[in-house]
Amino acid sequence: MTRESRGIQSIEVGGELLRALARSGEPMMLRDLAREAGMPPAKAHPYLVSFSRIGLIEQDETTGRYEIGALALELGLISLRRLSAVRIATPRIASLADGINHAVSLSVWGTHGPTVVRLEEPSHPVHIAMRVGSVVALLETATGRAFAAFMPPNAVKTALDSGLDRLGVGYNPKRAPASAKTTEMLAEVRSRGLARAIGDPLPGVNAFAAPVFDHAGHVALVITAMGPEGTFDVGWDSAIAAALRGCAGEISRQLGHGTVQEPRPESR
Template identity: 85%
Template sequence: MGRESRGIQSIEVGGTLLQALARSGEPMMLRDLAREAGLPPAKAHPYLVSFSRIGLIEQDATTGRYEIGPLALELGLISLRRLSAVRIATPKIAELAGAIDHAVSLAVWGTNGPTVVRLEEPSHAVHIVMRVGSIMALLETATGRAFAAFLPPKTVKAALESGLDHLGVGYNPKRAPKSPKVAEMLAEVRAQGLARAIGDPLPGVNAFAAPVFDHAGHVALVITAMGPAGTFDAGWQSPLATRLRACAAEISKQLGHGTVQP
């Protein structure tokens, strides 16, 4: 069995309990939950204790029934927000791509960093290395910089220290911004509301990237427009930059960003 296929059997066994609870959709007694998962109650109980400790499930002190815990609910809400954001943004980027006649992508913050989930191509052929599923380098691409500028600093620091940035498209250690320059670069992104890449990492191709925020002010998505340097106006106040900012702002508004909370 290859290295990529190896897993932890005990987690997979415990996962059957979570799957059974999800299928039920309501609180369950230990014996019923164990039966649905195909496990003896004595074997199921230690898993439930561990899941309770990390918040994946919780037990009602009165009835003794197990139900979905706060961590599971939080993970579900994050997934729903992300799916909602992508669903709302998809027709918007298609409209933007048609208006500017340049490629436009949609990226989310994934396990390995900025991850492309949608790509609208222009009417004319353009050479881009980005495709759906691509991981973008955090500091060397416009997409990555837009995330880096608006994500919590601890998230960015952890990603860089873990080496996630090295996995991304556009990463080149010889061109990677040095520490003193990074803060300046990200401050410019925040000031302009856009990240910009001019002929780098792909020679002859310019790009702008704009963050999209959710109701809590967190970065939900990044929209990136890219095209040949000869036709892609990379001026901060260019019509293209203005359209991209407006598109990102409109999606943010639909996600509840800027609304007054009760």
Template identity: 80%
Template sequence: MKRESRGIQSIEVGGELLRALARSGEPMMLRDLAREAGMAPAKAHPYLVSFSRLGLIEQDETTGRYEIGALALELGLISLRRLSAVRIATPKIAALAGHINHAVSLAIWGSNGPTVVQIEEPSRPVHIAMRVGSVMALLETATGRAFAAFMPQKTISAALDNGIDRYGVGYNPKRAPKAPKVAEMLGEVRKHGIARALGDPLPGVNAFAAPVFDHAGHVALVITAMGPEATFDAHWDGDLANALRDCAGDISKRLGHGTVRAAE
């Protein structure tokens, strides 16, 4: 019988606060966080102070709410990069960025929606409102539309019903497309196999996004190419769009996927 290793009970107790924060997915007040972790606020507070010093959590100075900190995010991203799909895709998007001379990003479906886990810059970087860890709006960005078009629609509908899109980069409630427009937009994405955004949500910046599928036909990640409209070939069948399709298709094959298709 395997002997159980001795641990440190106080760390395990404090870890319940981190678990509660992860389950929530949103910033929480001390009293709510403590309640979800099954402890009194007075007991929870010293743990939160220590976690803050380590960078595992951080507290908003204005609202007083606690959220996941920089160190926790970094650890999570390291874990994501070790996933086979991201490891296989990373050198591919580096080569693609050099070939098309535009920025290329990798995004996965995270707990808060489309989440950027890797960015490859071209020789002349374009300044965009995106960084590793950014959550992209589901219907207002090329990255989000690629997920929305090819993931199971019940997953996307549930995400939108739960307000998962509300805080994504590019989200603007005044520009949120209506249901008929969404159906038409996603139909166009499926038709071409890639999503396109022209100067929206970032004026002067165009983007194409292509899904990568795993052996089971599920969307493993999305590759997005973006650049200034003056030098970005935005034609559906242009060299840039085809290079992106080829890259996504090559990675899909490496993951055991035969043909790229929309999820049922």
């Protein structure tokens, strides 16, 4: 008979609040959060104060709602990095960044949409409005489009309906694409095997993004190469595009994906 290790009951009780917030996936008011955790608001509040102090949660000063804090996001990113796809891809994007001499990011589909989990910087400085932990716009960035083009249509529709396209870096409310334009744009991404952004949404910065698939054919992550427009060749048959496709294809093969999509060649 094994003896159960001794724990701290108050931490376990407070943990119900964190679980309730995680299940919700969106900011919650105190009364709703306490109800979901099965405790009165007066009991829940001291736990929330302590969790706020250490960064597990944070409270919006305007709405009063509680949401996941910086420490919880950092822990989540550490967990994501431990996934096999991210572990396999990390050294390869470092080699890719060295080879093309441009910044390369690694993104996964997180709670709030496409989320950057790794960023390899080039030898020369590039002004890029993203960092590890950044969420990028779903339809207005190369990274987001690469996810949207290869995810199940129902998942994309759900994300758009819930407003995930309005949460990320690069979102422009004045340029929300119409449905027909969106369909055409994503069809091109599927045809090319790459998503492309030319000086938009970041002026002066070009980007290519390529999906990485797992053994079941699902998008496991997206690799994005970014650089200044003066040195970043945006031709579909450019050396940068070829290197990115090759890197994504090799990682996909290591994850058990049997078919590598061959892009249609086209001159610039």
